[in-house]
Structure formats: C-alpha cells, structure tokens
Amino acid sequence: MANRFPQCIERLERQAIEAGVSSQTAGEVLAGAEYLERVIELDRRQPEFTTTFADYLNRRVNSDRVSRGRKLLDQHEELLERVTRKTGVPAPYLVAFWGLETNFGSYFGKMSVPSSLATLACDERRSQFFTEQLIAALRIVDEGAIPAEQMEGSWAGAMGHVQFMPTVFLRHAVDGDGDGKRDLWNSLPDAMMSAGHFLQDLGWNGDYRWGREVLLPAEFDYSLADGRKLPLEQWRTLGVTDAFGNKLANEPIEAALVVPAGHRGPAFLAYKNFNVIMGWNRSEFYAIAVGHLADRI
Template identity: 75%
Template sequence: MSKLIFRSTLGRTLVTISLSTLALVARADADSTMPSFEQCKQALAGKAMDAGVRQSTVEPVMAEVVHLDRVIELDRRQPEFTTTFADYLNRRVNDSRVEKGRQLLEKHRELLARVTEATGVPAPYLAAFWGLETNYGSYFGKMQVPSALATLACDARRSSFFTEQFIAALRIIDEGAIPADKMEGSWAGAMGHVQFMPTVFLQHAVDADGDGRRDLWNSLPDAMMSAGRFLQSMGWDGDYRWGREVRLPDNFDFSLADGSRRPLSDWRDMEITDAFGKPLAKEPIEAALIVPSGHQGPAFLVYRNFRVIMGWNRSEFYAIAVGHLADRIAGAGKLQNPPPEDHPALSRDQVLTLQQALNARGYASGEPDGILGSNTRNAIRAYQQAEGLVADGFPSSEVLSSLGVYTGT
C-alpha cells in the first residue's frame, strides 16, 4: 500500500497516511472553501435565468431542491479494487441479458428498423446500449435529478461540469419535456432509457413519436431514435461493425497491441485470423488490436465504431461489452477465448505503487493516481520489453512481483 510518512524534526514518526486518504483530506479542505448550499442555490438560480430559463420554472424547482448527502458519498466513493475484464464482461453480457435482448429486438423490430434507416446504427447495437444502460428500461435510477445535480454543482470537486448539467436539466424542464418531480435518474444525473446526461439530451434527444415532447423516460421511440442520433453525430459507420474477436499466431509481438490503428491488410499479413481461424476479410478499413486481459485472454481488432462507442462511455471494457452484447443479440455465440477468471483485482493503492515503481525506473506512467489507464499500460509494456517479458501492457503477477508490488492479502 502506498503511504506518506510524516516525521517530527527529531526524526520520530508521527503518522502514516495512505495516499488515497490524503486525497480525501485535500478534497475536504477544498469543500470547506465552498459557499453554503443555500448561497450556492441562489447563484445557480441566477445562472439558470441568465442562460434563458424562465423564472417561472426556476423558482419552483429551486424551492424543492435539497442537498443529497448520499450523492456526495457516491461521488467520493472510489472503488477499492479495480475490476478485472472477466468480472466486468461476465456481469454485463450474460445469457439472461442476451435472451431478453433478442426478445425485445423481435418485439420492437419495426421501431428499431426505422431508427436504423434514419441513423445507420443497426438494431442490435441500439438494444445493446439499452441493455447495458438500464437493463432494457427496468431501472432508470431513483435520484431526483435537480437535487442531485445541484448537490454536485455546489461541491468543489467538479462544480463547473455539474453547474452546466444542472442548468441543462432546468432547460429540459422549462421546455416541457418532463415535470421536475418526475425527473429521476442516476446519482450523477444520467436519465431515461439510455441514460443521457442533460447536455447530451439537449443536443441529441428527439421527439420521434410526434407528441410534441422529447421524452426519454416514457417514450421508447424517442429514446431509441435519440440514441441513434447521438451515435450518428459521433460518426457511426453503418458499413462496418464495432470490431471482432481474433486469433493471434504463435510468437506474436504483443507490443503491437497498443491501440494504434493500422490497415486491416497489415493485420492480415501478420497471420491474424478471425476467432475461428478463417482469414480476415480484405476490407479498406483501419483497425487497432487490444488485449484487455493480456496475452492469456481474448484479442480484439476494433474499428472506427469502437471509438464511437467510447464517445458514449470512455471505457474500453464498456465498448467491448456493447459490441459483444450486440453480436450475441444478433445471434453470435460466446467468445472463443474467454478472459481468465483467476486474474486478481488490484487495489488502487497497489496500482499507485505500481505507477510509482515504473516512474522510479524511468518508465513514465504519468502522475500516480491509482487508475490503470493507457499511460500506465504503455509504461508496463516498455518495462516488459526491456525485461524480455511478453509486452502486452498487462499488470501480470510476474510484472507486479518484479516491480515489488505486494499482491498478498
């Protein structure tokens, strides 16, 4: 566990504090400089009216806005352990969700076909986003969105972002899309069947059923067409899929699995095949190779649409889950090489220690933050290459041990 040790001028240890605890203390200090919640509410009301929201909308909404301690608790709660790819994928793409998606694909075939015709996004992808975001509309979240967003806007950590979201939420109420007391969603303000943030709602939500309102809570046509329009706006390419599982040849150079895009023909020339050993198609498209579980797990060649999915949620795990769920809903089977389930989940402090060890040895992983992002994976890959290890950028037990990261209980 990464810690800072403070000593007195006599050299005696006074206290040992973990870096994650120190970060919370720093946030608490920042919070103490914020105005009171009531003062902040008044400021938010003024900003909303300056942005064009009618006073007749602002005043009754603000009268009902309350501080939600639970929202701050959820915002502050950092997961103690990272999620392994196996755990992430298996929780989100399971037989039950696949079967439900297939049933709804058939039930709403006409609607989804209209969305595909208008946006170019195939129906299985629309169903996959719907399934991952709200389990096909079964759970939208129970937080009162105006109060949740005001709570976060009046907090120091991400005040500017959530102030913008709060004003956008009031504009949605002001246009008559939904009454304030019915605007429920996640603790961070995501709303409706497809969990749009308020600014995304304003930019991309549409009235697809012709009732005069953009209603992502009660109108599936509005929700699905809005999802399609959002993906279309980010550059969805209707001629290609998200990517695919592939099989790598023996003695493959895993340093190439760094997310860099190359022509598909290059990967084909390296004797990479599809998951069943068949040659890759000769298509004029670029692809990147990713191995989310390292060289022992599945490999994927991902195309432009993969990056579009990440425009919705900037997580490679999420983007793979959307693509794989869409494939399964469309009739495909499970992965040919499922991710290993015995990889340990690393704690944030373990990742901090890993990052510090890499930096100390000259492998730049960026400012240590306990998050296993692309900079850290690139640093791991460079370290693996120097040490003669498989350079897959994955924090394997071998890498952790050689860098002195304790992985015991």
C-alpha cells in the first residue's frame, strides 16, 4: 500500500477541499503526511480484542492508578465540581476516563494525527471511517485549535487528555477556560468540560451509577446474559445479589447482565450509563474498567 500512498493523498486532498477544508490547510498538512506501517500493525491487534478480561482489567485498574486518581480528584475539586454542575457527570467518572485514556494526561500518544489518519484512510479495511476522521482533523487545524505539526495522538488519531477522535472533537469539544479555543492538549478545563459534555450528549443519567458487580446463584440460567434488560426487582427474584451477597436495591431501573469472561468469571449488572460509556468506546471491557475505576476512586 505504501507505493499507492501518494495517489491516495491526492484523492484525500480533493475530498477534504470538497468537504469545506481550506485548500491551504488541506494542501500543506497532507503534503507533510507520511505513510506509517506501524499504524497498520497496531490496527490489527487492539487490546480490547486480543487480551483476556482479567488481564485487561488488572492492567488498567490497579492500586497506583486508583491512588493517583484520588489525589487528582482532590487537587482539581473545584474544576470537576463545575463540570458536574454543568453536565451531571460525577467527578470520579471524569477522572476515570482521564486515567484510562492518557494515564491522567501523562501520555497523549506520539503519532502525527494527520499521518496516522491518512495511513488508515488509505487502507481498505476502514477507509471511509478514517477518511471522515482525517477531514475532521483538518477542520480542527482550520479553526485554529492547534497547529498541524503539534497535533499528536494515538495511532488511531485520538487526541488530547481524553483522547477524542476528530469527529467527536468537532461535535462535542467545548471551551472550558474561556480563552476562545477548544484545546484538549494544553487546557485541562477544556478537556474535562468536553468529556462531561460528550457524556451528557450521549445520555448520561446523573441519578444512577454505571452498574455493579453481582453474584449469581448456583444453576443460574446464563441465557439471560443476552443483552435483555430486566428490572432490578426481577434480578432480585432470580437470586442475583450484590458482590457482597446483599439484596439488590429496590430501585426503578432496568439492567442487563454482562459476563465478560464467561460463566466462570465475574458478573455485572449494567445500567443505562454502561451503554453511555460504550458510546465512548464500544468495548465491554473498557466500560467495566471505567465503572470499576470510578467506584474505587
């Protein structure tokens, strides 16, 4: 594919300009885009799909991350409370997303976002999706959020403290510090307010948690773990308890049973906010990790 990359870049430049990107931005940024073989390699082995649930959770929710999350929760209390008041998303969840996405801002990724997205847009596997992301990234450069040469992120083009994809940035990022720019790299207020705004737009319900770990009775019918949502009262009737063996709360809420490691592994009841987290990242492993980390923080 590398030998076809120059011709693909010419096509992408035309598409970007047709989509409303300035010809100057499209020409200058794409002229500097490079084909990155490493990006293709990483695209073929994403951790949510190549590791066990236990390994995934233990790597991402550990005592060090919990301890640091608690310290940052206190350190940024005023900012996080402001985000919660405005969006309804509790502070521990904001910190949990931050922790899982960039280890609390310690690593944004070192890949050139334009080069990564151009590489993936020229790959047949998900060309349409990444072409859309590339054009969105060029629009972000056009609006002056960040110079193209400073636009670094993950191999897939996710950017900033909370690793927004470019289309998510355009639709949901906000100016949280009042300087007139949406800067998810250098402004924590922008990043946290944008994260809360995104989750709010996805339908976050501030009255309830994400879900909870539960214990299932012997001889439980695992066919119920098929995505169906039942009232908590019905799960109680089926003998499901919380992780400590206590009866489930009698709340007017529906939940789906999730068993990410099969019938021998842990079980969880997922509430509506679990689906909201899945709107951020379509991985059950990720959604459980966010909820578990938020609980521990």
